Amino acid sequence: MTRLESPKVSVVIATYRREEVLCETIRQVLSEPYENKEVLVIDQTEEHLEETRKFLESVKQSIRYIRMDRPSQPAAESRGVHEATGDILLFVDDDVQFEPGLIEAHVRNYADEKIVGVAGLVLDPGRGPVRRLSSVCWNPHFGYFFFRHDYVGRVRVPNPLECNMSFRRRTLLDVGPIDLNFRENAYLWGLDLSVRVARAGGKIVHDPAARVVHLRFRSGGARMKALWPLSFFRNLFYFLNKHHERHERFAIAMRAYFYRVLVEGWRRPWVLLPNTVTFVRAWLTERRTLTREPTER
Known part of the structure; x- marks a missing residue:
């Protein structure tokens, strides 16, 4: 796929109190062979370690670095939507690992004009994908609570996981803002957005070729143990x-x-x-x- 025929992709990485794993995630995204991309890092960390500050300084010409003072994942993702200039927005967490080709795997789906969103496959460290899903996953009213994002099949779904999902930017602008009422760990902000997209008639597909491993670091991010x-x-x-x-x-x-x-x-x-x-x-x-x-x- 040449640059002229490939849509521009804005990769949005919202981060909070992550250090080396954030640097590694940024390195992976910058190393992606897909050329027509921009990388937005929405940073809500009060102060980074010296090594992280040096790394961010070293890549400042390759990324768009945006500071936010108040920690809020939905607010950071919303800022990414409005700052992005790409046709497709790819959201990845600041603690994921993936092989080269993640962006291309997402983009291939958008050759179908009916597809407005892609749910990538998400694995836990050391685990492989599942090959069967429970029938409850297809319940039209609440099946999205039980869909396994480590499923190996390509199917239509109502909900991606926030750590590896993409949408057409115009679709997100059409359905309205990310809801900032999802607070603290921000659980379900992405599902809320996806449900609104699906109910507006948008088609979202789960593509196992767009695969990441979610490291789920216990420190930083939205994992506040007490709350x-x-x-x-x-x-x-x-x-x-x-x-x-x-x-x-x-x-x-x-x-x-x-x-x-x-x-x-x-x-x-x-x-x-x-x-x-x-x-x-x-x-x-x-x-x-x-x-x-x-x-x-």
Whole structure:
């Protein structure tokens, strides 16, 4: 594919308190053989280590480096959407690994004008892809909660994972802003965006050729150990209140309680009571905030 016939791709990397793994992710993106690209690094880190600062300085001619003072993944991704100049926006996390050809694998799908988004395959370290999916994945009302993004098949889906997904930029501008009400760990901001794209008639495909390994670094990013259960449930209930009828909310919430509280409590009994309290607290909080409107920075 020549530069003249290939669309421009804007690779958006939102980062927070990541050091060497961020540098390695940027190196991989810059090494991609796909030429018609720009790399946007949206950095919310207060202060980097000296080695990271030197690296970012060394690549400043090859990337667009944008500083943001207040940590918010949805706000950072939204900034990337509006700063990007490419026809296609590829979102990757700051802690992923991939082989050369990731951008090309995403772009190939856009030869079909009906496709507006691509969900890449996402693997955990040391694990391979799965070859079968549960039937619940195809439930038209809530199957997107259970789709396995490590699935080896190419299928139409309603939801990519935020660490490896792409969209036509004009589609994102048409469906409206990224919802900044997804707070703290920002769980489900990408699903919210994808659901709005799909409901507007956009076709999103899962392509296993666009493959990354998500390292899931415990430090940095959106992984705040102390707040994670509360922010997980807050964002879940906000999403349910926004997109689902009352009877669907209850069914999905109970599934979340079973897997995130009861199963985890069986493995670690000391977290059962505090996580149950957190579940109820988040539910009550979101019941009081149903009137919140999506906002955009």
